[in-house]
Each structure stands twice: as structure tokens, then as C-alpha cells.
Amino acid sequence: MARALIQMALDSLDFNDTVGLATQVAPHVDILEIGTPCIKHNGVRLVQELRRKFPNNLILVDLKTMDAGEYEAAPFYAAGGDICTVLGVSGNATMAGVVKAANANNSEAQIDLINVPNKAQCAREAAKMGAQIVGVHTGLDAQAAGQTPFADLQSIAALNLPVRISVAGGINQSTVQQVVQAGAGIVVVGAAIYSAPSPGDAAREIRQLVEAA
């Protein structure tokens, strides 16, 4: 099995802070994620800037698209996004639109299972329509209520679908190896890196833990 990829969630709203944090962590992570509040705040020019500055990282735009899938996502792929996300709760037509936009750009679409009532069924639909990644995701508001993504990861991994599984929701140094061993192809780390005294050192530590898992 290929080594799991590490995705850094850039959750700031500020354009320059986001670029600065990306600069600190880029050597140690695979994917730079522009978080949903951040992309809504800054717009597509932030994708263009990160694309220009970080040619060796993948860029994920966490659009969480809910409607007008192809129309919304296409310009973010054109701007240099490698992966865009679409909500599973949006329904098949919207998901298919983002998959279409991804394929037209030789890029990838991620179906976010956040708040999907029947996650296994949605993951199967996602695989069937050609999405490359399924995201098991406990949101920030749900984390604040004590929820974690670990049980969902196990049930989705057990389906053995031809997709990579991305896992997000409070992953840190003490849980990242468990997540990789449970079948995550992409581990998303946010606060455990950006709230550390040295985000670069924290990202390097996460990388060492993933490589040893």
C-alpha cells in the first residue's frame, strides 16, 4: 500500500497568513488544503497564488459544493486546483458535475461525507460515478460536540471501494497512526500543526509518524 498522503488544512481567513503558513509546512506535507471559510473569503486568486508558489504540492480547494457542481468547480480546477470537494448531501447530479469538471482537467474530485445519513451508500455512488476520493469528515462544529471520524473510517474502509479515503476531524500526533492503519489514504491535519509553537516542526513530526505507521 502506498504511503498515506498528508494534507494540511489552511483554516485562516487572511491571504498573507495563509501563504505564510503554507510556506512553513509545504516541504513536509503532500497536499495544501484551502479551507472552506478561507476560499470563500479570498476567492480564486488564492488558488492561483498557491499554485504559483508551491509547484511540488497538490492543492485541494475545499469548496464543499452544494449545487451547480460543474459551474462552480470548473474555474478552480482551471486555476490550478488538483482536488475540489463536493458535499455528498448535495445529491448525485451535483456530485457528477464536479467529477465531470475534474476529469476535464485531469484532476480529482472528493465527495465529502459530512452529515450524509447513509455514508456507505453515498460512498458507493461516489465510486460508481468516478470520484477519486471519498472524505470521512467530522466538521469543526461536530468536533466541538465531541464527535470523531474514527468509526466512520472503519465502516467506509470495510467497503473496499476503488477510491482513496481521506479522513479529517481533529487528527493529531496521538491519533494519526491509528487513522493510517485503519485505511486512510489521506490524513488531514489542521490545528495540530497550525496551533503548534512551530508549525514546520509539527508537520515534520506528523510526517515521521505517518512514515512509521
Next chain:
Amino acid sequence: MARALIQMALDSLDFNDTVGLATQVAPHVDILEIGTPCIKHNGVRLVQELRRKFPNNLILVDLKTMDAGEYEAAPFYAAGGDICTVLGVSGNATMAGVVKAANANNSEAQIDLINVPNKAQCAREAAKMGAQIVGVHTGLDAQAAGQTPFADLQSIAALNLPVRISVAGGINQSTVQQVVQAGAGIVVVGAAIYSAPSPGDAAREIRQLVEAA
């Protein structure tokens, strides 16, 4: 009953085209809506620009927030947004976060019922937590599949909740009066105005129809 407000959906992606269309329709509509793809594409500076240029219109930012409600919405209220939207499928914690941000800015929160399985229950929760507007919304992808918002409007209006009901989904000159008579406090019009030969004339026609309804 107060006259229903008219909301113009600005669905372009281009910054200048959006400002140009807003200029044509602003005298004839109450609310200028920055559509979801448009806000993701352009970021908060578009809110600031419309706020500056159109002091006599309300500005709705169609964030369709799915997580981190207060964090995501607060800066858009601070930038001059009068109404931000949050998805009903996000759950109560996220909705409450946007309501909190709205109240902190003497502004309004709209709960979007798009794809919510139990719309009546969600509308009741929205009213209970102090949201000012509930949105009955058939998305563009669902419209392409032939769906309309009219049945949902009737069932939500029958609840007699202390909220205004906003209705969106393919409303045009031939349906706008029916929507107002069925209880809509806000009617959202998009393509019927922006695809018309003269968007300004189309907006004026919509206004005459709403006033006569």
C-alpha cells in the same frame, strides 16, 4: 401583509460583470444576492464593493455554510452583508453559529432548506433558534431535473412560523405572483432577469407583478 421583497441572484463568476448587472437591476429590486459560485470565486471584496456602490439595497451573501458557522459568516456580516445563508443540512450547531454572527451585527440569518429531508422540522428549529428567514430552495441541478419549489413553499407556509419565507428555484414572470400569493416574503429571481434582453426592464416587470399580486 408587507409587500414581498424581490431578490436578484447574481450568478456570474466575473467581478465586473456582477457589479454591472447589479447596477442595472438595483433600482428595481430589494436584495442583491451574491450567488454561491460568485462569492467563492471573488471573495469578501465583492461584498465590500456592492456595499459601497448600493447603499439602498440589502445584500445577501449566499454562503451556504456547512460547518464552522460563526467563523465563516462573521466576516461577511462585518463586510456589509445584511443576510448570510447557512445550510439546514449542516445541523443545529452550525446554524446557531450563523444566527449568533447575524445577531452580533444586527443582521439576519437565512436557513436554506435545500436537500433537507424533514423541511418542516428544520424550519421549526430555525425559527426556535432565532433565524429571521427560511429559504425554500430548488437548486440549479434539481431544476435541471424538472423540480420546482412550489409544493415545499405551501407546506412551509402552512406552519405559520415567525420567519419570512424566501423562495428560489426558477421563478419567472409567469410564476412570481403565484409564489407571492402562496406566502413568500422574499422571491428570488435569477435567469428570468439576467437572461432577458434588458435585465433592468425584466426586473421592473417582476416588481410590477409583485406589487399587483
